[in-house]
Amino acid sequence: MFIAIIGTGNVGGVLAKKLAGAGHSICLGVRDIENFKGKDLLNKNISVQLVREAVAVSEVIILATPAKFTIEVTRSLGDTGEKIIIDAMNIVRGQGPDGFTTTTSAILANTSTRNVVKCFNVTGYNNMENPVYEEGAIDNFVAGDSEKGIQVAKILSRDIGFANCYEIGGNDTFFLMEQYALFWINLALFQGYGREIGFKLLKRK
Numbered sequence: 001m002f003i004a005i006i007g008t009g010n011v012g013g014v015l016a017k018k019l020a021g022a023g024h025s026i027c028l029g030v031r032d033i034e035n036f037k038g039k040d041l042l043n044k045n046i047s048v049q050l051v052r053e054a055v056a057v058s059e060v061i062i063l064a065t066p067a068k069f070t071i072e073v074t075r076s077l078g079d080t081g082e083k084i085i086i087d088a089m090n091i092v093r094g095q096g097p098d099g100f101t102t103t104t105s106a107i108l109a110n111t112s113t114r115n116v117v118k119c120f121n122v123t124g125y126n127n128m129e130n131p132v133y134e135e136g137a138i139d140n141f142v143a144g145d146s147e148k149g150i151q152v153a154k155i156l157s158r159d160i161g162f163a164n165c166y167e168i169g170g171n172d173t174f175f176l177m178e179q180y181a182l183f184w185i186n187l188a189l190f191q192g193y194g195r196e197i198g199f200k201l202l203k204r205k
Helices: 010-021 051-056 067-075 103-109 125-129 147-159 171-190
Strands: 002-006 025-030 046-050 060-063 084-087 116-119 140-143 165-169
Touching: 002 010, 002 051, 010 025, 010 046, 010 125, 010 147, 025 051, 046 051, 060 067, 067 103, 084 103, 084 147, 103 116, 103 171, 116 147, 116 171, 140 147, 140 171, 147 165, 165 171
Parallel strands: 002 025, 002 060, 025 046, 060 084, 084 116, 140 165
Antiparallel strands: 116 140
């Protein structure tokens, strides 16, 4: 797939490397192609363009910027048409888009495409870089009304090594996804368990 990643911090950077390694063509969307974080990411499968140009050449857009810039970043994408947007962001400590309870709802309010889902937000970037533990690979989760977006998120989750990507529900579960992320953050950072923890859904036979 041709994928634009907006945001080259920990999450965006890891997703770029992992997805490029799985054979996808990644275009980093930045405001200044001469001066941006993540120059070390560039290789034969990872290029860089201004945000609108990156979106124009891509089928899928992953947003991984600080949540407080959600509206600004979404409006900078240009024409999203029927493209898929995957939201990998969370509102933490009230630092989010004004007037919205989730970053994903803010995206939907500021773009034309309805193919918006939330994924890659419920665990740390270290678990995206290496989702495999001694007991096996951990699981990922996705939410949204867009069946097209959900199927793509599942493919990309598998490509970076998650065991499964479970559907949580539609657009009405975006808030639940962010709360799940905060649950992981609480355990990892505030309760002292550390970042090397992950979740797996177990089913009794």
